[in-house]
Amino acid sequence: MAAQKKNRANGEGTVFQRKDGRWEAAAYVLAANGNRQRLHVYGRTRQQAMDKLTDAKAASNRGVPVVHAQGTVGNWVTYWLDTVAVHRVRETTHTRYTAVTRLYIVPGLGAKKLSKLTARDIRTWLDGLRTRCQCCARRTDHQRTPTKQRCCAVGDCCRRVLSALTLTYIHTVLKTALEHAVQEEEIPRNVARNVRLGTPRPRRFEPLTVEEARRLIDTTRDHPLHPVVHLALHTGLRRGELLGLTWEDVDLNAGTAVIRRSLQRTSDNGLVLFPTKTKASERRIALPAACVQALHAHRTRQQTDHEAAGLRRNPRGYVFTAPSSALPVEPSTLNRRFATLLHQAGLRRIRFHDLRHTTATLLLDQGVELIVIKELLGHAHIGVTATVYTHVRLRIQRNAIDLLGHALRNPDTSPPTAAEATIRLEKGSWAPPGDVNR
Structure with a gap:
């Protein structure tokens, strides 16, 4: 008598190998919206896929919603904030991440499916943040009392757009959240990495003299x-x-x-x-x-x-x-x-x-070496010190080059002072020795 085919128990799930060589396991679990949805997880081996599915089903049986690629971007970023980022970053950083998620990521991309998010979606969203007045977008002025309304609510837009530094920070938060989704093999690649914003100009500061x-x-x-x-x-x-x-x-x-x-x-x-x-x-x-x-x-x-x-x-x-x-x-x-x-x-x-x-600028003006300033300020790398205080270093370089020029000049010539040279350059009556354009 032929052996009877063994059927899988209800809710046990299924596992199979895909054409790309990875293993895929699937089962119904509790989703973030309270319903049961079919979850697909992946692994390099059959055991990896089954282990992930077992963990997800165990969490679902405890009443914990399972966030996965079939869910929305908003659900995934919230899950990442509450279970991953909260243990990896400082509390103040986590607070900023949460604010960025609440104010920008969830309203702009929260409803999109994580598995279907594209680089074009992210670029369009960031372009909107760059050009649209945030006071109008978030109806900030409308939430004020009528006596304090001064821009959007009274038809006089304040054009309060986000700075390049803020846009870069928002993009970084989303990129970090999606990177964790790649690490957990929920999505094959981080599409946020394909969006380039360029390097924002550092925030200007005016140290005291x-x-x-x-x-x-x-x-x-x-x-x-x-x-x-x-x-x-x-x-x-x-x-x-x-x-x-x-x-x-x-x-x-x-x-x-x-x-x-x-x-x-x-x-x-x-x-x-x-x-x-x-x-x-x-x-x-x-x-x-x-x-x-x-x-x-x-x-x-x-x-x-x-x-x-x-x-x-x-x-x-x-x-x-x-x-x-x-x-x-x-x-x-x-x-x-x-x-x-x-x-x-x-x-x-x-x-x-x-x-x-001010401290760093004045020390650089006094000729203190960059490594000493780096240690005093507690910068992680000397490159940070060098980048932040580029404007001072250029002035010091100019003084050094002028000293070198003074040492190399012909003793028979008497070049004008720096002030005289500047005036004569502006008038076009003098050019530095060797200048082909004079």
Whole structure:
């Protein structure tokens, strides 16, 4: 009697080898919309495909929706944020990823099938973000009260389009999410990689001049923020690194400070101490004598204030605290008070982070080597330092070339000074020696 053919049990799924050599397994699982949909998974071997299908069915049996290539882009990116990115990036970065997903990716591409997403879809979406006013697109002005409506709601479009840097960031978030889909073999390739946006121009910054920096220090001389501004200008520390400093990190006798934490405000947990931005950011720096003196006076004043407020000691040991409190200074509060200080000093408005750029710029102007500045600022690679401060390096190169030209010139000739040469060049009456166009 012939053996009876064995049938698969209901819901067991199926597995077979495709023409391209990969193995495909399929079964019905719980989808993100609450219905049961057929899931297809792939692997290089039969066992890999079956293992993926087994994991998916186990999650489905627990009531956990399974996100896969047959689902939408919005479902996949949300799944990636909640299960992958949340464990791989800092909390502040995850918050920015979530905002980008909510504001741009889901409204623009969220309804498209992940398996059918094309490079043309992404390019069209990004072109729309580049050219369309975001105030109109998100109806921001319409959500304001009638007395505060000032652009789209009253027929006067503000043309608030996204910058090239923001577009690049949005594209990067989508590209990273799709890359994980490729790693899990949900899709064969990352189509976002085929979309080129070009290299955006770096954000311009306007560091203070030497005279402006001196005026700022003089203005803050008797202000509670004096030690913060003083330390920022002399060391180039980031705002979070400054606010995260504790007295155990500072050795005033040796004149050094260890930078290993950064204070950041998060939407979920409030003020949080994170490790430094990168491994290279964890560093020991030397403190100038002026900073040591300012910190000595600040610690004495802080202890007096704490005793007057009934605090016997600074429990967490933050170097910079709120008045009569052991709590650290809020980053947003520092920004507001810094803007007030700039106004009092009669200086143009800059970001607090521009003090860091000021430090690096002034050091480069003084001829300090790039590697020393890289270590002081805590950049991961010297290429970062060289790229950010290209405008200063070009000025230093010009001075070096002028020195070389002075050394190589004919001693019998007497070339004009730089100022005279500039004037004569503008008038067309003089050209540098060897200039074929003179």
